[in-house]
Amino acid sequence: MRKYSIFAVAREAMRGHKGWPQQWTSPEPKKQYDVIIVGAGGHGLGTAYYLASQHGITNVAVVEKGWLGGGNTGRNTTIIRSNYLYDESAALYNHAMKMWDGLSQELNYNIMYSARGVMMLAHNVHDVQGAQRHIHANRLNGVQNEWLTPEQAKEYCPPLNISRTARYPVMGAALQRCGGNARHDAVAWGYARGAADRGVDIIQNCAVTGIRRAANGAVEGVETTRGFIGAKKVGVVAAGHSTVLMDMAGVRMPLESYPLQALVSEPVKPVFPCVVMSNTVHAYISQSDKGELVIGAGTDQYTSYSQTGGLHILTHTLDAICEMFPIFSRMKMLRSWGGIVDVTPDRSPILARTPVPGLYVNCGWGTGGFKATPGSAHVFAHTIANDAPHPINAPFTLERFRTGRLIDEAAAAAVAH
Amino acid sequence: MSGANRIAGAGRLTPAKTVRFTFDGDIYTGLEGDTLASALIANGVHLMGRSFKYHRPRGVLGAGSEEPNALMGIERDKARKQPNVRATVQEVFEGMTAVSQNRWPSLGFDVGAVNDLLSPFFAAGFYYKTFMWPKAAWQKLYEPVIRAAAGLGVSPDEADTDHYTSRYIHCDVLVIGGGVSGLSAALAAARTGASVIICDEQAHAGGAFAYEAGVTMNGEPGFDWAVAAANELAAMDNVRVLTRTTAFGYYAQNFVGLAERVTDHLADPEPQQPRERLWQVRAKKVILATGAIERHMVFANNDRPGIMLSSAARKFLNHYGVAVGTKVGVYTANDSAYETAFDLKRAGVSVEAIVDCRDHPGEGLLERAADLNIEVLTDHSVINTSGARRISAMTVKRNRGGAGRSIAVDALIMSAGWTPSVHMFSQSRGKVAWDADTQRYLPGEYAQDCTSVGACNGTDDLQATIDEAVAAGLAAGKATGGKRAAKPKLAGSGAGNWSGGMAGSAAGAGPDTTVKAFVDFQNDVTAKDIRLAVREGMHSIEHVKRFTTNGMASDQGKTSNIHGLAIAAEALGRDMPEVGLTTFRPPYTPVTFGSIVNHGRGKLFDPARKTPMHGWEEEHGAVFEDVGQWKRAWYYPRAGEDMHAAVNRECRTVRAVAGLFDASTLGKIEVVGPDAAKFLDLMYTNGWQKLKPGRCKYGIMLREDGFIYDDGVVARIAEDRFHVTTTTGGAPRVLNHMEDYLQTEFPELDVWLTSTSEQWAVIAVQGPKAREIIAPLVEGIDLSNEAMPHMSAREGKICGVPTRLFRVSFTGEAGFEVNVPADYGRAVWEAIWARAEPLGACAYGTETMHVLRAEKGFIIVGQDTDGTVTPQDAGLSWAIAKSKPDFVGIRGLMRPDLVAEGRKQLVGLKTKDPKTVLEEGAQIVADPNQPVPMKMLGHVTSSYWSENCGQSIAMALIADGRARAGETLYVPMPDRTIEVEVTGTVFFDEKGERVNG
């Protein structure tokens, strides 16, 4: 692999950048691999990368029906945080958080992790109680999170409206300083380059059409639009399409796929220093390195695989933004788009073995998978390599929906009075 | 005088109607109807902006919304600043202030231009390869610098004082585009009697006729015809003509968003006028008449101010009467630029040369050029340009070699051909198809009920366009309920046919890797950047786009996408359609947030629900809290009291005397019908069949998974009528939950649900003197303990008004909840208050309510429980009817984890130091000295200072909590560890005697 550095860039600048090699190649699929990963998003490519780099399993193919990084990895609003309530979630997301810091160096690819701080606003007494519960639990779990008064919140994020006469005045905020953003494409590309360099085949424009199982039920490989590819271990990391893939192996999933829309504004000079989220007013916002305000909110209401959504959803998102940040009413929406997110009943992911020997699944990240990318990939690679979960992902089973042992962060935030 | 470059007699503006405006502090004069771009060019100003990355000087490229370069800040006042406004779209008005962007200290001298010199370093995606060392420097150093250099305009910094509005509107036929095809289609559709909306983003109808000088329609000049046609349409009852209105988003089932700019062109808008109006159109048929956009030529240094599209130069000349230069060069791969050159020449502008990279221009063009004495260099290319802040010369070379020749010019117009505008078609989820003959993407398979006509459909000939549009208009009108109508007679002639041209880099764009041949002007993407992306393995057009940022600027690639695709295809050695096309996403052009939000700002952001007594509460100094959409009185501070003091006083007073509490926000559902009790049996864990009319009972509702969903008191009013209450926040979802089961699982039951939350105002009168207070006001109800014991309900009158009077208590005191029709809520409250106040009672708010109920160990669903708590966890097993065969949640409760050992249970906590009040949400551990991550046993759900107990009290959910009674546990805080003892949940009046008075 050609090492990236300021010197390499300078050297290439002298000769018109003619010397850069391909970051990854586009090989023909081999007949047989040790492991096939279905889905070349951040989680899938990362899994392949860690299989190769940590477990010495390099005979790996990542099979992708479109182009790598083209699913939710390339469509999300790139928020990174780990201030989850439950021990299980906190451990998982904080594992990822620790890996974000240093990922650029590990991959030798600037993924532009920016610890700008993620601020979650509290607008009523119930929000305050919820935020405090998180902060206390986070502290005892070794996860950064702190309480800010409205004035401190405004100081941290000057565009914030903390007027007491606002419809839902800001009563304070929970701030995770190490939270922030990263450059989504770079995450996929960095993992792809790292994996390819270690011998992983990244096979794009190759849709999986079936999962072949032997007489004993174990996985034998995948049928694809480019023929059968054999492997004793298959990891499905297909986000919104997880149900479709798992159906091919006869495994029914507790998942529903929803469109999630996001939008960016036209670029402006730095005006927004951090990430702000509000569950009550219901939107989140940050500013990209390019200067665009990056904005999102909840999913559309119906299940869909269409990657589009309705204007009324954006209306609700933007009225929330203009309520919290009235100065942005004259900003313009430049581009809006949709992704498909797979949601579990408890809004926590499934990172586990399945009832089918040799079949593993990593799904159910809902609207929040990006932040977990390195951690998720890391423990999933461990699970595949050892045919047993890493302690961090051990609770994120499929079985929990039978036993009732859910990891329900959303339920913990139940609203009622 | 409106500028030295204004040509007398040219254009359509009125010379007498001048407008003064400023640009970067200098005062200029334009004409009414000018865009900022045309007015500046008229004044000889071509330098209008700086590019995003290299800060290169830029002028206008186009004359419309596709403009990538000339973006300005427009400022009306401090609160009404708009960044990134296209000078080619913004109309000038008297007193307008425009400022250039992305430059420091000035547009002419910009320090950021050093980036241009460093550009070999700043190749596409360079930032992925560097700035990684030392690690901390990315965030501290590199990123701030990159951010400060990026971005274009400056965000507004004050709240917008303009207002915006919206209209939902339905029509039979929506025509997008007011050029000849749109107008023809609209005229035809309108004749059928169908309701028609036609919109165009420009200030006027006419589309390309604004610059196509030689066109005639039915014998009259094309533009005059267009204006007349628009007027004719506007005068029809069934037609709405919307100019300055951009169709920006095409959503499901012909739902189209239009953004109308109402006042941006006015010097003094009426205060009543909205700045923008969002039209949310639902059309039965949509006709897309969105035209085509000219492409630039991709060659070295093709971005200097003064270099622009030929159609732009022609519009500046023929519409605005402005010459874009005095010595104009032409570089083209298409015939359209010839027409511009001819028009310029005829207007007295010197055309230095037409450089055509083709061997054979269109028929007759060479002769016409010769007639006008214009030199044409076929099979030649412009391989470079020079000039600092404006082009001064172009270098021309024969394609097959030879020496370059420098020609002095002060403007260069170019055309590589025309890209059909399939954006809206693509947004409608139609599939575009590659037309190999004409080398362009055209509408292929349709996904919605729409038709494309004219240039956006690849129809090049004028009469063919008209015929196609008329046919589409008639068909659309007829299909949506219009009558058969005769075709409007429309004959057009004199328009050029501009198919053909080239996509990708021209001869002057390399392969030399030092050449800056711009593809995407705003994002500074050059042909070599795209080749580099391909070299690095970016083989999908989406990767190329993301790696280079081609097409991702605020013009969204209107001029650059096809070029980028062609260059990538060439580098990959594939055909263009194999490389793909990036998806077009809404909006077509940027739309202000204000327009999308429209009414939903300020007080209309979200309804603030207020109870009938809200006014009284306000007058009596209440502080309010938000609970869902409701405003609830939180506490009533008196002079000198903080929240703590007020709540302590209220708590004391209620238990010593009495208090009044506004409980109107509780959800109420009237459950009526012969099967009412049967239905409630299924909805609640409790049994209801045996509850007698006139009695109340506390009920718990579960979800099917066994977790507590809601709770409340239910009163049986009659055999077949129950008055159900829910939590304030739970009211809508509980009703939905019950309706769901009733309609879909138990439809055979004869019972109905009606929300009565707002029918009744609810006044809780609680405390030892509660009965004394209300008794004199009540008629027809015996309030004695014997006649009306705890948990009973009666109907009668209070203050002459019908009431449902409940003897219930959420405080542990004897008390009543007075339900009266909401219109009488305030009057009855005041009457009760008039009795209560002299007795020493107080009004109390939700905070006191919370403390008093906590003293009694009553839970609040959503605070002491969350969505993971079962009735057993909450200590409410007694509320589960053991004998019932079924209720919602019965099976969920039996799941292994819900009956497992070690579940968190609700208990009481007392701090060892009675003065210490725990924080709600604080975590509890057995061993405070263990390392992080600590093993947490649970958390504090409610915690208060209890004035009545003289100590702090708390409730908590703790693993195996009930078995830990008496144990000492610890609450580690950042600065100390608090010792607590596990107790029962009842802190006051443990025997529960007070409730009986």
Add this chain to the structure above:
Amino acid sequence: MLLIYCPYCKEERPEIEFRHAGEAHIARPTDIKAISDEDFEGFFFIRSNPKGIAFERWRHVHGCGRFFNAVRDTVSDKIIMTYEAGKPRPSDEEIQARLKELAL
């Protein structure tokens, strides 16, 4: 914003009057107390989540208030047909016939 034909209002109405209510034709077991943990999981958590033809429930919550069923293509989001709650799942033939009708 979708247009949804409400089988009770007998008219197409805008999506925002409706609330999506999950997969259709998942009947609550009559003797729910007696079913196994697996069956409960299947009933309460497992969803078909099909890419293509989906059977789902909607409620015309800001209209007539009725729950009803819809057949929708989750790739195009097009609603193929709607029918009253309690009616059986339309057959493939009925759906194909309706699709043909829509294509016309």
Add this chain to the structure above:
Amino acid sequence: MADIQAASPQYPLDGMVAGSALVQITPAAPASRLALRARPDAIAPLSKALAVKLPQEPKTSAQGTAAKTKGRRALWLGPDEWLVIDESGADLMAACQGAGGTFSAVDVSNRNTAIIVSGPAAEAVISAGCPQDLSLKAFAVGACARTLLGKTEVVLLREEADVFRVECWRSFSAYAFAFLAEALRDPMV
């Protein structure tokens, strides 16, 4: 019973008024209202008892014709649901007491309040927040529907070509009124 003064009502939109040359927005008079739900067997008896024929077609309403019930309206809201409105102060609950068949009658007189929007721009002003097609062709005189106005649910009744009755829950009425008042600033027809 002590000598007490009977409580007097306070209506949620008391004193509010808004308008322009093209549209007037005024609170409606207080009214008795009934949320009526019924099985088919009760429709005829209830129609008789209330002296207004309960409509059975979606989106339609009916008016009482007898002198006593003139102006009494029954609005179809769902296949088994009606809203009955009477501005004469009649006791609607009493009226349907004892009517035959299976039904549920609930007094919602105070739950709802109404706003009258009238004038040539009435339709346009309501269309600022209502996603339904309100053209006379689609929403004739007498038509009614439960729908949305901005962020609140309303029941819309077209009383005349340019007169709409907007019924909403009382705590949403201030919002609904403010929404209409804001919308009428846009002087469009």
